[in-house]
Amino acid sequence: MTETLSVLYIWLKSAHIIFVIFWMAGLFMLPRFFVYHQESAVGSEEAAKWVDRESKLIKIILNPSIIIMWVVGLFLAWHIGAMAEGWFHAKLLFVLALSGYHGWIVGYAKKLARGERKLTGKQLRLLNEVPGIAAAIIVILVVAKPF
Numbered sequence: 001m002t003e004t005l006s007v008l009y010i011w012l013k014s015a016h017i018i019f020v021i022f023w024m025a026g027l028f029m030l031p032r033f034f035v036y037h038q039e040s041a042v043g044s045e046e047a048a049k050w051v052d053r054e055s056k057l058i059k060i061i062l063n064p065s066i067i068i069m070w071v072v073g074l075f076l077a078w079h080i081g082a083m084a085e086g087w088f089h090a091k092l093l094f095v096l097a098l099s100g101y102h103g104w105i106v107g108y109a110k111k112l113a114r115g116e117r118k119l120t121g122k123q124l125r126l127l128n129e130v131p132g133i134a135a136a137i138i139v140i141l142v143v144a145k146p147f
Contacts, residue, residue, distance in 0.1 A: 031124050
């Protein structure tokens with residue numbers, strides 16, 4: 001049984017990393033899509049194309065990736081006993097915050113689809129930095145395990 005879990009662990013860890021990459025790619029792409037979407041005229045054919053692109057990115061990449069990443073990640077954390085580690089608690093906090101960001105940008109996509117444009121292009125470009133900063137902190141926590 002231990003050998004099976006060890007082999008399974010390697011595959012699950014690989015899957016976790018792969019789906020984190022997919023999720024992060026989507027988190028980088030969606031705000032960039034928003035910038036281009038906002039540059040199109042409200043109700044135009046181009047705006048409708050951006051709504052479609054954003055919807056596909058959310059349904060095909062972002063939402064499935066976050067679900068798989070969470071399920072596999074929590075199993076891995078349980079398996080290695082990370083739930084009692086300080087670095088894991090910090091990582092979990094940042095992943096929860098990034099998951100909240102995910103929910104917020106999905107909500108903003110719905111607002112854009114309705115023609116509501118609450119943020120400027122500059123604000124959206126700045127928001128595009130959030131996943132990168134969070135990813136850097138998370139990687140440091142996982143690799144260095146500072147506490």
